[in-house]
Amino acid sequence: MLLPESCSVKVDGVECRLPPAHVVSVQSKDGEYMLAVVCDDHIAGLKGRLRVLQKEGKMPLGKIRFQPVIAVVTDCVTGIEEDYVEIELKRGVDSERKA
Numbered sequence: 001m002l003l004p005e006s007c008s009v010k011v012d013g014v015e016c017r018l019p020p021a022h023v024v025s026v027q028s029k030d031g032e033y034m035l036a037v038v039c040d041d042h043i044a045g046l047k048g049r050l051r052v053l054q055k056e057g058k059m060p061l062g063k064i065r066f067q068p069v070i071a072v073v074t075d076c077v078t079g080i081e082e083d084y085v086e087i088e089l090k091r092g093v094d095s096e097r098k099a
């Protein structure tokens with residue numbers, strides 16, 4: 001499943017740029033629909049907003065589910081740490097040659 005890179009919530013018209021921590025979906029009688037992704041800060045706000053949309057008939061009725069995004073976030077962080085260590089080691093070798 002392909003996920004957006006940042007939280008789907010907008011605050012005062014400005015998109016939240018935090019990485020998503022949860023996938024939001026609704027379980028209706030026709031099946032499960034993915035609605036959005038959300039960061040930790042905006043779960044409560046999004047829940048309230050979705051209930052209003054359901055009442056107004058703007059999204060399918062059903063149980064709203066929040067599932068943690070684990071795999072995507074872990075892979076990303078590991079890659080960055082490896083790159084950082086490599087650069088530090090190269091710098092160390094250069095400065096020894098000059099001295």
Ligand SMILES: [Zn+2]
Pocket residue numbers: 007008009016017018038039040041042
């Ligand atoms: Zn957010």
